[in-house]
Amino acid sequence: MVQNCDIQLEDVFVPDDDRLPGANSFQDLVDSLSFSRVMAAWVSIGIAVGVYDACHRYLGERKQFGVPLATFQLNQEKLVRMLGNIQAMWLLGWRLCKLHGSGKMTTGQASLGKAWITKQARETVALGRELLGGNGIVTDFHVGKAFCDMETVYTYEGSYDVNALIVAREISGISSIRPTSSRL
Template sequence: MQKVCVYALSEPNHGSDASSLNTTARKVPGGWILNGQKRWPANSSFADIFVVLACNTSTNQINGFIVNGGAPGLKISKIDNKMSLRVVQNCDILLEDVFVPDDDRLPGANSFQDLVKIYSISPHTIGDTDLTDYVAYIQALSFSRVIVAWISIGIAAGVYDACLRYLGERKQFGAPLAAFQLNQEKLVWLLGWRLYKLHDSGRMTTGQASLGKAWITKKARETVALGRELLGGNGIVTDFHVGKAFCDMESIYTYEGSYEVNVLVAAREITGIASIRPTSRL
């Protein structure tokens, strides 16, 4: 049976500093009581399972917990009035005394670092549902950044194609506008493909994933902005789709770690020095 799973990490007041989250998990007989808020997890409005990261009040470490959709005390509300990525149902999540059985705490994850670097977790079930596919993370955040990098490539390639068609059809000053070239698209494809091959072979590092996400989204953002510019006033109307891609790219440039945070993660791997000081919970 297939299930929709949500990874609930970001909070209203904690995005880039995700390890400082405020959601708590308090030990009680037979399980845990979760309280707190999450913001932005995509598709939460119809998710079956939530992987919620919370601070263990006993150890002050970040642990992971599996919460069933519809659990008592779990409240979901869709974020309205978004300007971009409107097809994605980002939501606010409120946890009020949500009970999680002991068996539904993620095994082998005793800190934030464990949760973002887990390579495998033993099979896990809720009732008769096998959740191995949902909790067997492979460098969870790093893999997410590879996915975002490829989304950026797709958006840049789409804008490139749209602009190529438009510039071939539209004439100004007696000549088609097709003389203008968008060469940035070629650059992002090369690095994106290399990231995919490294991940597929199990050789991708956290720093490489962060560098790829930062670099590719930056170049894709420039490509899309140039595409909007090439279409002139038509670049902001929905008929040509470039304006929508422009807004979507702004969101993608930020989520799964901002450009600055990902650059510092890559620099930490290069230099061995962390310029972002970890909190005591790491």
Template sequence: MVAWQPIGISMGVYDMCARYLKERKQFGAPLAAFQINQQKLTRMLGNIQAMTLVGWRLCKLYEEGKMTPGHASLGKSWITSMARETAALGRELLGGNGILADFLVAKAFCDLEPIYTYEGTYDINSLVTGREITGFASFKPASVSQRSRL
């Protein structure tokens, strides 16, 4: 299932950032001791736990034969969106090092972007879920007679 890839990437970013913040010192203290950094780590971990639960729920629905295209689309779009946020938080935590290949966060961004896009972009997956919720296919083109003549 596509949704598990961004979860694993997010876990790697979190682990690397947590290690980095404990090892790197600024103003005589580890970066992990600063409140804003702890808040960002907490948010990253919360995102990962939520993504994992959504992925687990999708697997259960699939096993039970109850997963619909709307479920799969919602899971993929939401998980990839949260993974991008998690990588962005990791980049912020590392400061300038967050854009260097040595620290893997920049690589994670590059790895997440195609996952966010392939098998339907975030927007298309949102429309698939919206169709399932409302019963209306908003991405279906209007018939010729309904189109504006402007």
């Protein structure tokens, strides 16, 4: 769980040795923020993989009507959808890391990755929660905790909506975050 708070600093002295080089404003941190969006995306991938693994094991071990839950078609379809989401998330995350490593990743690309990957991970974890039925919300199987963790990751580093607006600004050249006129 991530605790959010409102921190106000007044009359704070930071020695030059402790300052982030070249950072004099929030805007100076854009590259760092872009990379942290990619890291939030990778956290989402990790959560989704963990839930998939837990569900895969659970469905193979838990029996209903004398057969493992994995034998039922709807459960198999959900596992396949989860795995498809995970593979697509891995590929996008890998591509973003390659772009970042070459210095070619844009803020919009980082935001698109964070928005889309966390959205897909959120769906994947929800499918996992469904697969475990009532056990999907108890702590014994860890999926309920992962479900809550995923909601946190989806929200930090800007919500899906905020990141979508950053992408839209990059592809359209128009910012809807700070509109040019205010009509009420």
